[in-house]
Amino acid sequence: MKNVEVAFVGNPNVGKSTIINNIAKTSLKVGNWPGVTVRKTEATLVYKDYEFHIIDLPGTYSLDYTSEDVAVTTDFLTNNPPDIIVNIIEATNLERSLILTAELIELKIPMVIVLNMWDEALKLGIDINIKKLSELIGVDVISAIGTKEDLKDRLLESIVSTYEKKKTPKDLRYSDITEKAINDILSFCAVPPNKNIPPRFFAIKMLERIILCDCCNEIILKLENDLKENIYDILKKDIYGVAHFISSSVVKRSFKDEIELTEILDKFALHPFFGLLIFVVIMYLMFKLSFDVSYPISNWIGDFESSFLHPLVYKLFPKAPYIVKSFVSGAVLDGVGFVISFAPLVGALFVGLSVLELSGYLPRVPIIFDRFVSKFGIDGRGILPFMLGFGCNVPAIMALKILEDKRSKLIVAAMIPFTSCPARFVVFAFFGAIFFKNPAPIILFLYLLGIFFSILTAIVMNKVLPKTESLPMILELPPYRKPPLKIVLNIAFVELKGFLKRAGTFIFASTVVVWAFLHIPPNTNVKDTVAGKIGGALVYVFKPIGIEDWRATTSLVPAFLAREIIISSMGAIYSASTKEDYQDFNIEKSFKEQVLSFEKALKNTAIAFVSPGFSNVFTKESTDSSTIKAIRDSLSPYGALSFMVFVLLYTSCIATVSILKSEFGTKFAMLFLTYSFVLGWAVAFVIYRLSMVLHVF
Amino acid sequence: MKLIEVPQDKEAYIKGYVINGKNENPGWKRKLISMGIVPGAGVKILRKDDRNTILKVSNSRISICNCLADKIEVQ
Numbered sequence: 001m002k003n004v005e006v007a008f009v010g011n012p013n014v015g016k017s018t019i020i021n022n023i024a025k026t027s028l029k030v031g032n033w034p035g036v037t038v039r040k041t042e043a044t045l046v047y048k049d050y051e052f053h054i055i056d057l058p059g060t061y062s063l064d065y066t067s068e069d070v071a072v073t074t075d076f077l078t079n080n081p082p083d084i085i086v087n088i089i090e091a092t093n094l095e096r097s098l099i100l101t102a103e104l105i106e107l108k109i110p111m112v113i114v115l116n117m118w119d120e121a122l123k124l125g126i127d128i129n130i131k132k133l134s135e136l137i138g139v140d141v142i143s144a145i146g147t148k149e150d151l152k153d154r155l156l157e158s159i160v161s162t163y164e165k166k167k168t169p170k171d172l173r174y175s176d177i178t179e180k181a182i183n184d185i186l187s188f189c190a191v192p193p194n195k196n197i198p199p200r201f202f203a204i205k206m207l208e209r210i211i212l213c214d215c216c217n218e219i220i221l222k223l224e225n226d227l228k229e230n231i232y233d234i235l236k237k238d239i240y241g242v243a244h245f246i247s248s249s250v251v252k253r254s255f256k257d258e259i260e261l262t263e264i265l266d267k268f269a270l271h272p273f274f275g276l277l278i279f280v281v282i283m284y285l286m287f288k289l290s291f292d293v294s295y296p297i298s299n300w301i302g303d304f305e306s307s308f309l310h311p312l313v314y315k316l317f318p319k320a321p322y323i324v325k326s327f328v329s330g331a332v333l334d335g336v337g338f339v340i341s342f343a344p345l346v347g348a349l350f351v352g353l354s355v356l357e358l359s360g361y362l363p364r365v366p367i368i369f370d371r372f373v374s375k376f377g378i379d380g381r382g383i384l385p386f387m388l389g390f391g392c393n394v395p396a397i398m399a400l401k402i403l404e405d406k407r408s409k410l411i412v413a414a415m416i417p418f419t420s421c422p423a424r425f426v427v428f429a430f431f432g433a434i435f436f437k438n439p440a441p442i443i444l445f446l447y448l449l450g451i452f453f454s455i456l457t458a459i460v461m462n463k464v465l466p467k468t469e470s471l472p473m474i475l476e477l478p479p480y481r482k483p484p485l486k487i488v489l490n491i492a493f494v495e496l497k498g499f500l501k502r503a504g505t506f507i508f509a510s511t512v513v514v515w516a517f518l519h520i521p522p523n524t525n526v527k528d529t530v531a532g533k534i535g536g537a538l539v540y541v542f543k544p545i546g547i548e549d550w551r552a553t554t555s556l557v558p559a560f561l562a563r564e565i566i567i568s569s570m571g572a573i574y575s576a577s578t579k580e581d582y583q584d585f586n587i588e589k590s591f592k593e594q595v596l597s598f599e600k601a602l603k604n605t606a607i608a609f610v611s612p613g614f615s616n617v618f619t620k621e622s623t624d625s626s627t628i629k630a631i632r633d634s635l636s637p638y639g640a641l642s643f644m645v646f647v648l649l650y651t652s653c654i655a656t657v658s659i660l661k662s663e664f665g666t667k668f669a670m671l672f673l674t675y676s677f678v679l680g681w682a683v684a685f686v687i688y689r690l691s692m693v694l695h696v697f
Numbered sequence: 698m699k700l701i702e703v704p705q706d707k708e709a710y711i712k713g714y715v716i717n718g719k720n721e722n723p724g725w726k727r728k729l730i731s732m733g734i735v736p737g738a739g740v741k742i743l744r745k746d747d748r749n750t751i752l753k754v755s756n757s758r759i760s761i762c763n764c765l766a767d768k769i770e771v772q
Contacts, residue, residue, distance in 0.1 A: 061731035066724055093756045096733035124756070209722055232722045236730050240737075262758070263743060270744055270751065367760050371748050379762070404724075472725045472765045476732065477751065477758040 001046075004163050005053045009073065009104060010088035011097055012059030013478050015116040017041075018146040018487070019088060020056050023155055027494040028056055039398065040072055047156045050163075055082060058401075063103045064210050068401040077107060081196040084159055085111045091121035091128060091143065094251055098243035101137070105169040106201040110162045111139045114155065118143040120479075125254040133250045138170035147484045174238035181207055181223055181231055189215035207235055262360075262479040269361070275368040282361070286352035287447070291429070291440070292608035294344035298429075300594075300601035301341035305333050306627065308594050311582035323522075326576065327515060334571030334627050335511035339503045339564045342426040347496040349422055353391050354491040358483035362387065366475060376455065377462035378403075379473040382412040386454070389419030391495075393656040397663060404471045411461045413664060414672060415454035417651045420447050422499070423563040427647050430567050434632050435640040436697075442641065446648050453649060453679065502562065510558045511568040518576045526576050535573075545646065545684040546639035551630075560652045574630045637697040642688035649680035700752070700769040701745060708741045709771035711754075716768070725765055732759055740771065 008016040017028040024045040045052045057076060058069035065071045077085075087104055089097040094115070104111065115121075115128060134141040140158045144151050161167070173179065182203045185191070189206065190213070191199040206216040209232065220231050227234070268274050313328050356362050365387060370380030381403055388396035396416045400409045420428070428446055432439025517531035526532050527550065535554030542553050555569040635643065651657060651673055661669035691697070703709045713736050714726055733754050734740070743758060744751040750766035752759055 062727065064727065066728060093733075096755055096757060099731060099733070208727075230722070236735065240730075240735050263753075266743065266751070266758075272746065367749055367751070370762070374748070473749075473760070473762045474725065474728050474732065474765065475760045477760055479758075 002050050002163075003053065004050050004084065004159070005055065005082040006084045006086055006159060007055045007057055007077065007082035008086045008088060009057050009077070009100075010059055011061055011090065011093075011100060012476065014059065014088045014090045014097070015146040016059065016088045017056050019086075019114060019116060019144065019151060019155070020054055021487075021490075022146050022150070023152045024052075024054055027490060039069070039401070040076060045156075047152075048160070050156075050160060052156070052159070061100060063100075063205075064208075067404045072401075077104075077109075078194065078197055078201075081107065081109050083110065084163055085109050086155070086159065087111055087113045089113055089115050091115040091118050092124055092126060094126075094128060095243050095247035098246055099239055102172060102239045102242055103204075105137070105172050106198070106204060108168050108198050108201075110166055110168050111137075112155070112158050112162050113137065113139055113141040114151075115141065115143045116146050119145045119148070127252045127254060129250040129252075133246070136170075136246050136249060139167055147487060172242060174242070175234065177223070177227065178207075178231075178235050178238045181219065181235075184219045184223075185216050188219065189213055204235070208232055260479065262477075265480055266364070266477070269364050270367055272371070275364075279365065279368055282356070286356065287349075287444075288440070289608070290345065290348035290352050291443075293605050294348040295429075296601035296604035296608070297344040298341050299433075300598055301344070302338065303597065304594055305337040305341065308590050309333055309337070311585040311590070312587065314582045315585050315587060323519070326519070330518070330572045330575045331508075331511050331515035334575040335515065335568035336503050336508050336571075338430070338567045338571045339426070339507055340500065342429065342564075342567075343496060343500060343503075345426065345429060346422045346499045347492050349425065350391065350492040350495040351488055354488045355483045358481065358488060360478045360480045363475065363477055366473070367477075370473065373458075376411070376458040377465075378408045378411050378458065379471075381473055381475065382408055382415075385412055386415055386419065389416040389421065391421065393417055393419065393421050393653065394659050397656070397659045400663070405468060407465055407468050410465060410664065410668070411458050413660060413668075414457045414461055417653075417656055417660075417672070417676060418450045418454040418457065418649060420450050420648065421563075421653075423653065424450075424648055426564050427566050428644055431640050431644050434628060435635070435637045442644075446644055449645065449683075450648050453683070457675075503564070503568075507562065507565055507568050510561050510565045511572050514554075514558050514565075514569045515572045515576075518573060526573075531573065541681075542646075545681060546636065546642040546688040547646075548639065549634035552634055552639075552643065556646075556652070559647070561654050563647060563652055566647065570631060571627060574634075575627045638688055638692050641691060641697075642684040645687050646680045646684040649676055649683055651676040698771055700740070700742070700766045700771050701750060701763065703740075703742050703771055705742050705745060708739055711736050711738050711740055712770040712772045714768055715770055725768075729761070729765070729769070733757060734759065734761075734769065 008020055010016050020026060020043060021028055024043045026043040028041055028043070039058065041056045043054045043056070045054060055076070057073040060070045060073045062070075063074045063077065065074060085104055085107070087101055089101070101113070113133070115130070121128065128143075130141050130143060140162055142154055142158055144155070174182075182200060185203040185206050186199055189203075191202045191206070192211065194202070202211060205211045206213060207220065209217075209220070223231050269278055310329055310333050313325060313333070317325065362384065366380030366383045368380075369383045373380060373382055384402065385396045385399040388399050393416050396419070397413055400412055403409050403412065424446075425443075428443045429439070432443055436442050514531060517534070518526060518529050520530045521528075527536065531554050532550060534557055535550035535552075538553035538556070539548060539550055542548070542556070547553055551570070551573045554573055555566050558569050559566040657669050657673055660672060698709075699715070700709075700711075711734060714729070716723070716726070729735075734752075738754050741753045742750060743753055745763075745766070748763050749760055750763055752761070
């Protein structure tokens with residue numbers, strides 16, 4: 001078996017990850033916006049006698065160091081050259097893509113070119129002569145529709161043939177002036193030693209002043225004095241000349257430009273007023289639809305767990321030791337079961353987010369908000385990682401790599417943890433359904449409160465951090481595309497799988513620890529156990545904000561690991577302090593009821609789906625278990641609201657704190673953790689007292 | 698004539714960049730060039746306001762902040 005390392009390179013948003021998913025059947029993150037891939041991701045694929053190690057590199061327009069994600073690509077290609085480069089080119093934009101191709105050619109690494117989005121090019125009347133393009137560059141060229149056709153055999157055969165024949169691109173020769181400048185640098189200056197990459201590549205980078213040295217600076221200044229022209233401009237003109245020559249030799253356009261749908265839609269989507277209005281409507285519909293579509297099924301899962309599985313355990317194993325029954329019902333069913341019941345909600349939310357990403361709407365958001373966010377020291381690009389925070393704070397903080405200056409990164413990093421990720425959403429939905437008749441306005445309030453404190457934090461940081469020169473914002477806007485259903489469902493499935501995996505491993509393990517603490521020492525009143533004592537001590541801290549029950553405060557302790565653990569812990573803690581009576585439970589009758597209830601849930605989901613934004617499933621009555629009743633009795637609605645506010649603002653997620661630490665250092669992570677705790681407590685205190693005074697509920 | 702002075706939906710050709718001093722290659726110029734905003738390229742203004750300009754070069758729609766649009770010369 002031969003091992004072949006293949007790097008996928010190309011401009012941002014040309015479909016590199018989509019093509020890797022196509023051939024390797026992986027589930028790499030894809031989206032219709034530049035900056036989806038901000039770090040090197042890998043996959044392995046076996047084909048015939050070859051084991052391909054596939055590397056997905058962040059998209060770039062040039063091999064330089066303008067931002068962290070671009071530096072990942074530049075460093076990888078120069079320090080660890082792969083066996084093959086698969087250069088993904090947008091067929092609708094060949095000439096522009098050939099600028100990066102010219103830089104890749106200088107690496108002298110065997111290359112395959114994929115002209116992706118072939119269908120879109122045909123629609124625009126762009127006809128590319130593939131054979132001629134292949135002859136001009138000297139490598140294999142294949143056309144592709146990454147989202148639709150199966151490319152595995154065609155692309156892998158081409159990679160195998162290129163690898164075996166070591167098919168490197170033809171040499172590029174620029175104007176005499178540029179060639180002389182390159183030769184002078186090669187003759188007189190010390191080019192960085194690299195056994196895999198030709199010195200000519202580095203000489204060109206020295207000419208571009210990407211690699212700086214006194215010797216080459218002297219050569220450049222002398223040449224510029226003689227020519228009275230900027231040598232960088234001459235070099236780029238040459239590269240563009242090559243790109244233009246190749247493009248004009250192979251591209252034929254059969255009809256004139258027409259105003260495209262994208263331009264018509266953008267007249268509204270990017271309008272300073274209508275753009276904002278459209279954004280608010282889209283976001284509202286996305287959250288409302290996710291909620292309404294998933295709630296009936298989520299509710300059914302919760303009900304199935306408490307009204308069927310729970311009594312079933314007691315009915316089937318009446319003589320099992322109490323500790324076993326307590327473990328199954330407390331840790332497994334009431335603990336992890338509660339979290340799993342929110343799986344439909346998480347799946348629906350990711351379907352919504354994927355549609356926004358794949359449609360091309362997401363990259364428009366920075367432009368809509370640029371004017372607003374510039375008031376607190378960042379440009380519109382900061383909005384993209386911030387928006388990703390609504391999916392998960394961890395990849396959102398990693399996506400800060402697309403920002404170019406550290407100041408903006410710090411400001412946005414401090415904003416992200418206040419966005420309501422699905423873990424918080426799950427807690428809000430759980431509390432909302434228990435304590436409030438119509439929880440939708442409460443949840444919307446919490447989302448807005450999170451955004452408010454994100455902005456407030458950004459304003460404070462903008463005042464505190466030393467001012468630096470702000471870098472200009474240049475963004476490419478992809479065309480609007482119909483999100484491929486298969487890819488939308490695949491993304492939602494991958495995220496859902498991750499959520500369930502966490503429920504089955506991390507959250508289960510944490511719940512077992514909580515359950516164990518509830519039984520140490522054994523055979524004592526729950527309040528006298530280790531968990532009871534910790535919770536009892538914490539009551540003094542949380543009493544002023546309306547959380548007076550030791551069981552509620554105890555659930556906040558393991559929640560530092562992940563917010564969903566609040567629910568599983570509550571399930572375990574409250575069920576340990578309640579007594580269930582399943583004398584009248586009839587398996588057959590109850591099962592039939594569950595089947596009917598499931599049918600009803602599916603029907604309600606279908607109704608919610610066809611009436612987005614108008615159904616009101618939250619007013620639906622559900623059967624409450626004794627655990628739910630115990631939770632409801634332990635907190636007032638004011639206390640519950642205060643609890644939700646604290647969970648919103650306090651960064652109780654070890655993964656987020658870890659990524660803050662790795663990206664910005666321990667000091668920043670610890671400072672932020674303290675800040676979020678103090679802020680969460682203070683705001684919960686104010687809201688708790690104010691809502692009571694105003695008799696909000 | 699600077700880019701911002703081109704009326705919306707009218708086509709123009711990029712002539713060069715306005716830079717103070719000699720031999721400057723600031724980061725923004727490198728990025729504009731690598732994104733295809735190069736001398737000789739045809740350009741159409743799709744939208745402009747006091748902060749951002751969205752232009753179309755070849756088949757790409759590119760949003761650039763206005764401070765940069767002021768630095769691009771067209772003819």
